[in-house]
Amino acid sequence: xxxxxxxxxxxxxxxxxxxxxxxxxxxxxxxxxxxxxxxxxxxxxxxxxxxxxxxxxxxxxxxxxxxxxxxxxxxxxxxxxxxxxxxxxxxxxxxxxxxxxxxxxxxxxxxxxxxxxxxxxxxxxxxxxxxxxxxxxxxxxxxxxxxxxxxxxxxxxxxxxxxxxxxxxxxxxxxxxxxxxxxxxxxxxxxxxxxxxxxxxxxxxxxxxxxxxxxxxxxxxxxxxxxxxxxxxxxxxxxxxxxxxxxxxxxxxxxxxxxxxxxxxxxxxxxxxxxxxxxxxxxxxxxxxxxxxxxxxxxxxxxxxxxxxxxxxxxxxxxxxxxxxxxxxxxxxxxxxxxxxxxxxxxxxxxxxxxxxxxxxxxxxxxxxxxxxxxxxxxxxxxxxxxxxxxxxxxxxxxxxxxxxxxxxxxxxxxxxxxxxxxxxxxxxxxxxxxxxxxxxxxxxxxxxxxxxxxxxxxxxxxxxxxxxxxxxxxxxxxxxxxxxxxxxxxxxxxxxxxxxxxxxxxxxxxxxxxxxxxxxxxxxxxxxxxxxxxxxxxxxxxxxxxxxxxxxxxxxxxxxxxxxxxxxxxxxxxxxxxxxxxxxxxxxxxxxxxxxxxxxxxxxxxxxxxxxxxxxxxxxxxxxxxxxxxxxxxxxxxxxxxxxxxxxxxxxxxxxxxxxxxxxxxxxxxxxxxxxxxxxxxxxxxxxxxxxxxxxxxxxxxxxxxxxxxxxx
Ligand code: HEC
Numbered sequence: 001x002x003x004x005x006x007x008x009x010x011x012x013x014x015x016x017x018x019x020x021x022x023x024x025x026x027x028x029x030x031x032x033x034x035x036x037x038x039x040x041x042x043x044x045x046x047x048x049x050x051x052x053x054x055x056x057x058x059x060x061x062x063x064x065x066x067x068x069x070x071x072x073x074x075x076x077x078x079x080x081x082x083x084x085x086x087x088x089x090x091x092x093x094x095x096x097x098x099x100x101x102x103x104x105x106x107x108x109x110x111x112x113x114x115x116x117x118x119x120x121x122x123x124x125x126x127x128x129x130x131x132x133x134x135x136x137x138x139x140x141x142x143x144x145x146x147x148x149x150x151x152x153x154x155x156x157x158x159x160x161x162x163x164x165x166x167x168x169x170x171x172x173x174x175x176x177x178x179x180x181x182x183x184x185x186x187x188x189x190x191x192x193x194x195x196x197x198x199x200x201x202x203x204x205x206x207x208x209x210x211x212x213x214x215x216x217x218x219x220x221x222x223x224x225x226x227x228x229x230x231x232x233x234x235x236x237x238x239x240x241x242x243x244x245x246x247x248x249x250x251x252x253x254x255x256x257x258x259x260x261x262x263x264x265x266x267x268x269x270x271x272x273x274x275x276x277x278x279x280x281x282x283x284x285x286x287x288x289x290x291x292x293x294x295x296x297x298x299x300x301x302x303x304x305x306x307x308x309x310x311x312x313x314x315x316x317x318x319x320x321x322x323x324x325x326x327x328x329x330x331x332x333x334x335x336x337x338x339x340x341x342x343x344x345x346x347x348x349x350x351x352x353x354x355x356x357x358x359x360x361x362x363x364x365x366x367x368x369x370x371x372x373x374x375x376x377x378x379x380x381x382x383x384x385x386x387x388x389x390x391x392x393x394x395x396x397x398x399x400x401x402x403x404x405x406x407x408x409x410x411x412x413x414x415x416x417x418x419x420x421x422x423x424x425x426x427x428x429x430x431x432x433x434x435x436x437x438x439x440x441x442x443x444x445x446x447x448x449x450x451x452x453x454x455x456x457x458x459x460x461x462x463x464x465x466x467x468x469x470x471x472x473x474x475x476x477x478x479x480x481x482x483x484x485x486x487x488x489x490x491x492x493x494x495x496x497x498x499x500x501x502x503x504x505x506x507x508x509x510x511x512x513x514x515x516x517x518x519x520x521x522x523x524x525x526x527x528x529x530x531x532x533x534x535x536x537x538x539x540x541x542x543x544x545x546x547x548x549x550x551x552x553x554x555x556x557x558x559x560x561x562x563x564x565x566x567x568x569x570x571x572x573x574x575x576x577x578x579x580x581x582x583x584x585x586x587x588x589x590x591x592x593x594x595x596x597x598x599x600x601x602x603x604x605x606x607x608x609x610x611x612x613x614x615x616x617x618x619x620x621x622x623x624x625x626x627x628x629x630x631x632x633x634x635x636x637x638x639x640x641x642x643x644x645x646x647x648x649x650x651x652x653x654x655x656x657x658x659x660x661x662x663x664x665x666x667x668x669x670x671x672x673x674x675x676x677x678x679x680x681x682x683x684x685x686x687x688x689x690x691x692x693x694x695x696x697x698x699x700x701x702x703x704x705x706x707x708x709x710x711x712x713x714x
Contacts, residue, residue: 033453033639036085036678039131039191040448040634043263044328047450047636049679053686054711055640059655059665065687065710066107072096073704074124076510076534079693080189080446080633082131082676083706086141086156091134095693095704096120097127097147101159105682107708111159115147119527126534126702128204130260130446130675133191135199135221142221144199146188148531149173149540151201153224166224173203174540176226177215183541184212187532190260190325190446193270195301197221200270202257206537207319208496209572211278214256216270216297218304228304232256232274232292239306240291247285249478254278255293259446260325263301264355270301271328273312273343275321280499281429281471282317282573284376289314296326296343296351298358308358312345314380317372317429318469319440320346324448331456332603333361342451342602344444347425348393348462349386352602362388362605372428374471374573379428388605392462392598393443396424397435397590404591405624413589416581420468429573433470435581437590441465441697447634447676450643456603457658459635459643461613464628466581466590471573472503475561478568487562489549494574496539497550502577505557511535511696512578515554525551535697585618586630586649586699595628597635597645599661611661614648630698634676636688646673646690649698653677653690653707671703685710 032042033050041047054062073079077095084091090104099113116125133144134156141156142165151173153165161169173188174181186203193200200218205211218227232255234240244252257272264271277286277293291309294316298307313320327342331352339355352361366382394401399422402413420433427434442463449460476495480488494503500512507514512535518525526547532538542550581589588594598610614629633647642664643656651672655665671694678689692705 034681036083036680037134038084039082039133039260040676041636043265045262045325045448046327046329046453047448047634047676048452048638049636050639051679051681051686052638052640053681054638054642054688056642056657056664058711059640059642061711062655062665062667062688062709063712065708067705067707068102068107070094070098070100070704070706072098073693073702074126075702076696077126077693077702078128078534078674078695078697079691079704080128080130080675081691082634083678083689083691084131084134085678085680086134088682089156090689091132091143092691092706093127093129093131093145095126095702097125097129099132099143099145099154099159101156104680104687105685107706113145113152113154113159115150115152120531123524123527128189128535130190133194135194135197137197137222144192146173148538149187151188151192164223171219171224176217176229177213178229185538185541186212187538189258193261193263194221195263195265195268195270198227198301200261200301202261202272204258204537205253205256205278206496206539207254207276207278207280208499209279210251210496210541211253213253214258214274216257216261216272216299216304218301230297230299230304230306233277234291243289243291245287250285252277252286254280255290257297257325258321259323262325262328264328268301269307270299271326271341272297272299273322273324273326276313276316276319280316280319281575282374282377283315284378287315287378289380290316294320294322296322296341296353296358310351310353310358312343312349312351312384313347314383315378317377317379318426318436323442323444323446327448327451328355329451329456329602330453331361340602342458344449344460346438346440346443346445348391348395348438348443350389350392350460350600351386352389352605360386362386369426370423370428373430374428375571377428377573383426389600389602390607392460392600393438393464395438396427397422397437397466401437401590403587403589405619405627409587412583416583416589417468420470429469429471429575431471431473433468435466435589436469437466438463439465439467439581440578441630445632447632447647450635450637452637452658454639456601457608458600458602459597459637459658460600461597461631461635461645461647462595463630464588464590464594464596465630466588468579468581470576472576473571474503474574475564475569475571477562477564478570485545485549486552488546489551489553490562492542492546492550493553495572499575500536500578503574505554506577508578508580510699516557518554522551525554587616587619592627595631595648597643597656597661599658609661611656613645614650614652617650632674632698636677636679638679644677644679644688646675646677646692648672649700651694651700667709669707670705672698672700674698
């Protein structure tokens with residue numbers, strides 16, 4: 001195939017001096033294990049490749065085939081993109097949100113698409129973006145990409161916007177939610193799912209009090225025309241509405257499938273998994289189970305009609321979002337073939353559900369959990385625990401769980417946690433505070449897992465993260481009418497920003513910057529608030545007065561309580577901040593392991609092996625080995641008997657033996673590879689690609705490299 005392309009391409013190259021890929025005739029079969037045409041490998045998110053040229057016997061000889069730098073990393077930027085490869089063209093998203101189309105065999109650039117405004121180009125703008133999607137019909141081939149609140153249709157041949165799609169090639173994601181777009185704030189961090197000519201999408205929203213709802217929507221891939229909406233927060237008269245105690249005048253948000261969607265082509269169903277309703281940590285105004293928050297959802301892809309749902313956390317008050325879209329697998333349970341859905345969770349539970357009905361394949365028990373002592377809060381009395389497979393991380397924290405690698409580490413951990421209690425999983429947030437294990441970063445994360453369809457094995461990398469969780473009471477007003485601009489700004493800050501940036505504006509550096517004493521000009525602060533950047537959500541729903549109120553509060557934050565005399569007040573309980581239970585060198589206060597890779601036999605519901613993933617170089621120097629590290633970025637399994645995974649603090653890409661969990665090869669990347677690899681072949685040569693962009697979520701410097709590995713050419 002490529003030889004013919006080259007032949008066609010050559011005269012074009014000479015004539016116009018640019019390398020333009022000629023049109024492809026074939027419409028790609030997107031649901032197989034040979035191509036990497038879809039985010040996470042295929043429609044089912046199996047992250048598996050049947051390519052076996054690189055295998056256990058030769059992986060030691062793997063070496064870089066090509067490498068590029070995108071040139072647009074910035075302080076705090078990250079690169080979560082899982083490149084897709086269609087007809088030998090490699091499509092990816094850079095740290096600043098540009099799309100690059102590259103020759104998959106050489107890295108030579110065909111085109112770039114840059115949606116940034118001039119201000120964004122000059123201010124180190126960055127995005128969280130996990131990749132693009134592809135759609136084709138005959139000669140028409142499109143790449144769908146999203147930054148800000150726009151979804152762009154890009155011509156796959158030229159990199160130019162497709163003018164006939166939506167408004168001059170861009171669809172405004174704030175529309176079609178059944179509310180005034182001016183009051184909506186949402187963006188997409190995971191690519192759209194494509195089924196027939198339907199684009200189906202979930203969104204990422206802010207997780208504060210004013211968050212937008214995370215309804216799932218479908219549009220025409222051809223025109224951008226709106227097709228359907230599924231209300232993840234049900235309207236009156238809809239199924240699930242009665243699982244909420246609605247409070248007059250409240251607006252409800254979240255319950256969003258930010259980790260993308262998967263497709264069962266045969267059934268014509270789309271699967272999503274939602275996060276918590278907002279506010280994340282205090283739910284007195286949203287009592288009840290809160291469907292379809294924290295749910296696995298099966299919807300008809302053509303109509304949005306619900307087929308079934310399964311809730312993984314009732315009335316979430318811990319930010320235990322379901323991070324990745326469900327994985328669709330075929331199993332053999334008790335000698336019977338079963339089509340199933342696997343949901344990965346931050347709790348470390350794997351839910352294995354029947355794909356047709358949503359019924360658990362292995363039993364799930366509702367077990368009693370602790371009540372909340374926060375005024376107004378009603379924690380749900382039970383939570384679902386799958387009996388099989390066993391949880392993949394420790395759940396809960398007790399005194400003997402402090403970091404015991406050295407006496408100094410133990411003492412430092414105990415000091416950090418002074419005043420906080422321990423407790424089992426689902427200990428409710430409190431005023432005293434507790435060490436929450438697993439913390440808000442999991443367990444499992446957005447990167448999914450790799451599934452080998454030949455033997456039912458699932459390879460899962462997990463974090464053993466921990467946070468110091470504590471609530472503070474904050475008095476707010478039911479109505480801010482007549483308040484000074486400054487006081488309005490302060491209230492808005494507390495309700496929308498403090499969970500991340502802290503009630504004292506202290507942030508949680510280096511992931512969340514402190515805002516106290518910011519020296520940024522007003523315009524830049526306002527841009528950041530309205531557009532978000534990196535892991536920060538966008539808030540484009542504030543009026544100019546509200547924005548300038550927030551800015552004046554940031555300039556001069558006063559801890560004086562508001563003068564609320566004669567006004568109707570309301571007390572809410574806010575998280576003091578996303579405080580990680582880690583020291584300044586990123587070393588957790590809990591005992592190792594801190595990150596691991598497990599092989600789960602889904603047919604049996606058992607763990608076949610587990611091994612630590614990554615090391616902290618500082619600890620290695622002191623002889624403390626095999627601790628595992630915080631890790632973000634998925635694995636890919638191959639028919640060559642290998643699991644490729646980067647993800648770790650020590651910035652390596654590794655290949656593990658699927659049978660034993662032994663490391664067979666590792667490579668020191670220039671920056672942390674906090675993304676999922678892509679595996680593909682061109683002209684009979686197999687490649688393994690990883691975006692190496694570092695970033696604060698794991699705690700290493702940000703960068704902009706893409707590396708593609710292959711065996712040396714004979
Ligand atoms: C979900 C967590 C989260 C929330 C909620 C949030 N932020 Fe942020 N914010 C971040 C992160 C993370 C960054 C760093 C982004 C980067 O540079 O990649 C950031 C950066 C910023 C910056 C830039 C600071 C600098 O030094 O460059 C400003 C200003 C800011 N946030 C203000 C706000 C305001 C005001 C709100 C509320 C309206 C808010 N943020 C809500 C996480 C959050």
